[in-house]
Amino acid sequence: MKTVVIGLLGSVMDKRGKGVKRWETWRPTVGIFMQEDLLVDRMELIHDQRDTRLANNVGADIATVSPDTEVRLTELNFTDAWDFEHVYSTLLDFAESYPFRPDEERYLLHITTGSHVAQICWFLLCEANYIPAEILQTSPARGEQRAAGRCQTIDLDLSKYDVISSRFRNQHLEGTAFLKSGIATRNPTFNAMIQQIEKVAIRSTAPLLITGPTGAGKSQLARRIFELKQKRSLIRGDFVAVNCATIRGDGAMSALFGHTRGAFTGAQQARRGLLAKADKGLLFLDEVGELGLDEQAMLLHAIEEKRYYPVGSDTPCESDFQLIAGTNRDLHAQVAQGTFREDLLARINLWSYQLPGLKDRREDIEPNLDYELQKAETQMGHKVSFNKAARTRFLAFALSPAASWRGNFRDLNAAVQRMTTLADGGRINEQHVIDEIDRLNRQWPRPATNQAPNIELSDYLSAATLAEIDQLDQWQLLKIIAVCRQSRSLSEAGRTLFDRSRTRKRSNNDSHRLRQILAKYALSFEDLVDRK
Incomplete structure (x- = not known):
């Protein structure tokens, strides 16, 4: 696989040194090709029209230190090198028109040269994968490596960095x-x-x-x-x-x-x-x-x-x-x-x-109950809690169909406030819970009966199909139809019908379970609702 370096000509740093003294000075672009452990097959050197002469000189020096490297000069003109939108658009046009072949070539994007705006734009284009490359950063060094400097590659695939990803x-x-x-x-x-x-x-x-x-x-x-x-x-x-x-x-x-x-x-x-x-x-x-x-x-x-x-x-x-x-x-x-x-x-x-209402998130009632208790502790300045029997009784009611939670979390907050206020020593007992359940039942209007009047299975099933269904299954189907007709959605009907078993499941799909039962009789929720 060939290695290709893409970078901007450094109009200042790549111009350092005159005559033979230029070989004693670190020049970022030339220094890349003086690295012993980095072999570059091609250099895509981007430059402004005003720096054409410098680009040719740098290209010649690259050929001197790395004769096997092909140097391609590309002219890109920046009317304002500090205009972010202009620089980004110009470099994006270059990236979209360049024939990248990542299966055949490895690309290194040199970001040391160019204005700070250009360096940021290079980084963003590389991170967004407009340029399928690794970042190449070069820096000066001392001693024998003085002219060559140092270089380091940075792979922007964050999935390889467990600490950062974590x-x-x-x-x-x-x-x-x-x-x-x-x-x-x-x-x-x-x-x-x-x-x-x-x-x-x-x-x-x-x-x-x-x-x-x-x-x-x-x-x-x-x-x-x-x-x-x-x-x-x-x-x-x-x-x-x-x-x-x-x-x-x-x-x-x-x-x-x-x-x-x-x-x-x-x-x-x-x-x-x-x-x-x-x-x-x-x-x-x-x-x-x-x-x-x-x-x-x-x-x-x-x-x-x-x-x-x-x-x-x-x-x-x-x-x-x-x-x-x-x-x-x-x-x-x-x-x-x-x-x-x-x-x-x-x-x-x-x-x-x-946001769903509390009755549609019954599995979240217990953690929200604990949250309300913590709030009550902060407000009252002392510990508040249920005894075991009281907590069990309140949750049994809160999770049952009898609790409509008409006011949603406001009702739960109010219930906790009342019980904690009346509890001596901050300890809620069963009597407090019984009184609160009675208060909530009086507060909430009675739910409509699940049994819709005058439902006849013959309105939905043929006589031949009815003749094949046991009396027990017919009674069950009547109940299912009644609940569906009074529900706004298949999910709501499923939650009502599977109100006990759904609390024991880690993941609920009540609508799928109900849809399967209806399908046994060639029925759908839409059929039942449309015939109200």
């Missing part, structure tokens, strides 16, 4: 745990979602849309995303949160965008507005679906242009904020109804994540 993995895991407030959640779908949110939060400034029912944790997640960005020095401003449901009407425009003095009756003083406060920071708009169409239009302009007009002003203000929008509404349905702008939804929907 550090990146640990940093990623730390970020994910931070977003989860250190809670060791067990729901695989939720954990995978948080892992992706961590990557997006670190790598992107684009808007995020977080959907989910009230109490699912949208506000807390938004604040943790901000704090993670802040820890990584990715954001400099403040976290500004607003519930759009509280600023509906005439005051919404002023609250968001501010107003000038005298803009309307009662505007005795100018107001900055929330977008101004969020400059260089993060703006969290909870319940964004509550905004009026005028506010939505202004918000879209502010997101895209980073500028907006306060109420009553002809002078635009600037605010470079990052946006997280939250809602428990179906924004696509609102678009269809004409109450939410389609262009705004398209702009904030690049990264969209739906």
Whole structure:
């Protein structure tokens, strides 16, 4: 396999020394070919038109010390060697047009010469694999190696560096745990979602849309995303949160965008507005679906242009904020109804994540219970805990279908607060749990019965098929159909039907199990729902 060196001519360092004295001075490009343990078959020497003479001289000196090396001179002209975009584009054009043959040739990219901007661009192109090469770094030396200097290759394949790779993995895991407030959640779908949110939060400034029912944790997640960005020095401003449901009407425009003095009756003083406060920071708009169409239009302009007009002003203000929008509404349905702008939804929907409610993450109830107990300890200043029987009883109820967790994590937080407040000495006993379960049952509306009225199997199966099914299986199928008809999705129906066995499985696929049962009778969830 041939070895090929690619590098820029050093218009200063490669010009050192005159006459025979140039052989006593370290010149980075020539020094490469004076290394005893590095044999180079070809040198791709890139130079500016103004340095053509120097390039020819350096090429001749390379031929002197390494006669078997082929030197190819390539002219690339940089109008401004310190303009990052220009230098990167020029070098990228070279990389994309160069006929790399990595199966036949080994490439070394010399980054010692050229401006600091060029060196950075070389590195980025190599890391992105536009140039399939190892980095070649040269440096001066003393003594006998004075003219040759030293050289070292750096392979950017991080998978070969266990320590570095481990550090990146640990940093990623730390970020994910931070977003989860250190809670060791067990729901695989939720954990995978948080892992992706961590990557997006670190790598992107684009808007995020977080959907989910009230109490699912949208506000807390938004604040943790901000704090993670802040820890990584990715954001400099403040976290500004607003519930759009509280600023509906005439005051919404002023609250968001501010107003000038005298803009309307009662505007005795100018107001900055929330977008101004969020400059260089993060703006969290909870319940964004509550905004009026005028506010939505202004918000879209502010997101895209980073500028907006306060109420009553002809002078635009600037605010470079990052946006997280939250809602428990179906924004696509609102678009269809004409109450939410389609262009705004398209702009904030690049990264969209739906937080499941607590009843859909029952395997995460226990770790969240421990988290709430820790919070209670901090607030109360002393140890709080369940006795064994009380904990077992509370978890049995919390994991059962009887617990609807209508308010999601707010209900769990409130339950823990009540029990810890009433517990003498911070010890929650069975009576505290019994009282709390009774309180929650009174608080939550009774769930609708699973048995839908007037269901006849003959509406779904032929007489011949029914004749082959035992009475026991018919009763089971009636129950399955009733639950499916009252469920919003196949997954929800599966969670209801397999409510006991799913808690004993490490990985749940309730929808697949239910789909297999229905398939035995040539039925599908869609068939049952469509015939409500």
